[in-house]
Amino acid sequence: MGLTRRKFLKTAGLTAGAVGIGLSGFDFKAWAEVQEDSEVVKRPSLCNVCASHCGMWIHVKNDRIWKVTGHEENGRSQGRLCPRAHGGIDWVYDPYRLKQPIKIEDDGSVRPIGWNQALDEIAERLTEILEEEGPEKVFYAHNPRRTGVFYGNRFMHALNVSTIMTHNAACNTARGRGFGATMGGVPSADIGNSKYVVMIGRNYGAGIRTSQLKAVNKAVKGDTTLVCVDPRQNETSIIADKWVPIKPGTDLAMVLAMCKVIIDDDSYNHEFIEEHTIGFDQFADSLDEYTPEWAEELTDVPADTIREMARGLADAAPAAIVHPTWKGAFGCNYENSTETARAVAYLNALLGNINQDGGLKFYNGPSTGSLDPDRYPAPSAPDTKRADGAGVEDEYPLATGHGLPHVLAERIKEGRVKAGFVRHHNPVRNFPDYDHMEEGFGALDLLVVFETQRSETAMVADYVLPEPSFAEREEIIESRGGSRGYLAMRTQAIPKMYSKTRSFDEIIRELAVRMGVGEYFKFTMDEANAAILEPFDISLIEFKEKGSMMVDVPQPEPWPELGTPSGKFEFYSETFEKHGAPPVAGWLPPATGLEFGDNEFRLVHGKEAYHSHTATANTPQLLQITKDYDTNRLWINASVAEEMGLADGDEVKVTSDIFSDTTRIKVTERIHPETVYYPGSYGNRTFHYRVAHEIDSLNPNDFVKYQVESIVGHAMVNEVIVTVEKV
Template identity: 70%
Template structure:
């Protein structure tokens, strides 16, 4: 029996394609090998395979959460290349570098190729599917019986298949604690916009005349359709202002890059709002007809002068005034970007209030559903399973273990959940079991020791993965899914200027026979847990039901893979999904839960002042990697090495004062962690800031390619902490010291 020993792996291959599987994939028979390839004509074999036709199958990229539409080009049952799907709203015929590099995932020699069980000595051994699922079901049922459904959670990267099958299983078991990867990106942003607008709108990039981007980097966090919209805006002469501590990729094509002190964006927004209100540059008709609490908001702006904001942001008062007036002049075809992660996704103690402030500034412009402003797009109509024939389990009202939405926890938190807080509950023994799918919370949240120790303390942790991630390392069972090219999934629906229906179809045969699709595993597990009454349907049944409103069969749709459908234009008179039905400058809900009803200045938890030897460490995305998930893909790793993208950015003047030159190795130290890294010395970053991409520093020994890239992961330096309003992880709340090695 093959045993995977964690303690002895030094970067070599842990699991992979064996010789039998390789020969099967190439079409060479084992008999030919046994006979020393006697009689085997390599030239004829090569010629036959060279003449084979290229077939294409529609799919969805799996490298990041955007799930762009793609065509997978296959020859001899092997992926040759991928191209963008022209009838998909996310790709529009184009794909980013990550999508092309993602082919490596399919053939990664470090892939998990069979179910793995952790042994008593902490290593892993292969087991059969029956043995794994029988034991998982028995142990999970025992925990449910003894500790209750409040002690169990499900965490995943929320896409249609994981939501449909995973949530359905959890609900059938009475489990209400469901967390998503979004908690690592945009909890504060979402809460802030929900409290004011009742939802998060989409910028109408192509028609905007003036856009202010607070940390939003379209050149790093790529969606090809949004880049096309940005390109159209540039062509039409839109003014683009990038406010960011670092001159990011998008700032290089902007009209202006304005460096800002990290964590002070809220002060900038409040001061701009004061200018617009004091000079009566706001949309009076919109304010009067569609808003609630404007007077209280306006009165609260008195102290937030541009001069006050200059001291906090490092941006001259005259520039703050100019931006405010220019923004108002271009309205309503103007916006301050609602962001994704950027400056206020879940970065600082003040991120929730920064999101509310940004939303309020947009409301002053009257840009809700205006062309060139912020729009609430409709999604396409979809059908669903007949509940008389296929009953769905009721959504449980059991308590969430992470306190999200709970009165005695974080009542304002979203259903994204709080995975970092779950780790605390695990250590306290309040959470005992969990299922994680296509999600790596141990590595992608701050404080590795906190996250790893928490998840390791569970009585049962089951991880569905294709790679041996850091979360998989502490699992009791690792269940191998097929790669995205080897499986079919539930049809996804998305709203936008055009609605889109899209699905992943199986493009190639399974490379590893023991891997399975998620829906298949969940149905098998549900049967063992005796809740299979909620799963008496096939994947095809689900997809046929989704397509019911359209004149297309499932068989026809599988050939298309993606199609854009007409959806209604956004309502000209905006309708806000809030308590009052209006835009809320004043939040009664916040007030009921002890939070400020009107947005007011809050400082970052670490303050804004830095000592002579200190820097604020910030992180962000780059175009070639998706978090830490792609560090093991050779094509993308090679780009990292060729262009040294894994270096720490440091301001040239500060570096000179410290005797540090470009390429030098430095030691970075925070309150909880120290590590070494090479530096990129540049004038393109605020002097009080150092920056590193967040996609490096994997801790798993099973990523043999990633181990060849020396770099740091910013999450290691940030301690476990909880923002006071919604409990998010405050991923940029850290000061570090730098010294030359």
């Protein structure tokens, strides 16, 4: 008689127990057959390998992840996932994951401790700092996603702490402020319906959201003209109609010249400019010297190409876009990034494309419910001064609320900041000038890091509190906008692997009680999520089965009232003028200049489609792609390499004014001759990332010194000149 599943599971449990006390008889073949025949179930979740949080299905077999697939009703994944999502499964099963809280002593020794001891000690030390130093000397830094915002911000507000920061100062602070000052926020690009698109430093082919790739695919298969402006022929440039290699740091000159062409041609949208903008005349009058020929001298982009792009946009308007990018030329890379962002916004305004099909759109998201404030009171917003000076008069008044972690590191060393909490964020490694960041964050009296792995920031922490992996926990429902809005939730797909890990909401709730502010957390996550779903015809139980759900939302009205002080598009910003910044954007060179000596280059970096910043080089499957395609090399122009006597694969020494290291080169025609490029995915310094150390690699941030942009205070991550010489 055959062994049934029910009988086998019963006897296997007994046999396993027998083996545990030294008896034999375990039938491995029968056990394997049962495992192979086990049911596969799909459970909804959100990827956690990058900040996009794409919707996924986690396919589970025998309580283990079998595979992941894209969620069809999630606006970002739309049924597909990028390589990072598939490789990210390894995070769950990484043998070096943090499995219980650890305390790092002053001598650097690491001691596992229990949760009660960890939380008691953290609460005691934090209370002392708040009482002796004040809430102005405490901060919270995180990757701003729904659960971290919901619980972390609430906890900080309860303590009257105002310094809440994200990674944006090394990513897109200049873009946010530049677009915010001109049109009240950063819109989305309706590429799929556009007729002419100019991308400046944007690379959908590597900074992957599958929904965006679908839009680009639709565009290039249709009659859209796609032009990519980038010092390097990136992955998106390969499928574009035209790649325009530009001298890095000069994009502002090109954009100003394009504006001049459109105004001189009288091809701008008169109705939009006359009825929905202020300061146009001042801007138009400032353009006299910004001719395409002037821009060509600075940018190496031919004057005729500048005219071609400007006229192509004007002819296709309003279904035309200069992409608002993410990081690229005007996210945070240069001294002139804020002015470049404003100029790009100006160029879009000339096209009259705001909330037009094929233009830039301010999409609505689903309107969600919230906890009853009478039953679950929320703390008041803090009234204390920010520790990093962001938004503070006489410091960095135009900086965004995302904060300035690199400035904070300086202030920690000066004794002006004493305690911090960091979640899913690695400022020590992912900002320029490693020594500056490590010394700063390492000098805190109290640093608490919430992580699943021991990152570089966790290396200098006092306590590291491990959460379960993304597949083992539930989180707060997210609401997202788009051509169709959607709701999405991370649900628990597999049982928690390590009993001594705890979710962020649990940790914060217990800390809040110890800090005397527990009254603000007298609700469960289920109660919070049920309140969010209140306006929708679905229960929380039903939603947990779906995970993601499309929601019809009102589409944005063309040429709306904008979120600027005037309610109109502002070519002239009185806010900038008030704080000593130019009211109208004009030419500003990079801080490191545009003239290079022998064997000198500007070092730039970018993403790869299979890595997420420096978080994934420790993932075996993803690092194998690096090994297979030999991508951890420095790109250098082929003609320049020939002049220097360099061949593909040669080892070179790369030196800046603060750092020097060696690497191999990739010789290619796909890069501007005054530029070298290295992917930003490598160079981990934590010894816990054992897999990452299987390859020799650099990190571009190591070559960039600590510096602060003059308008919004971002980190200027491409303001570095390096020399390259053969080893």
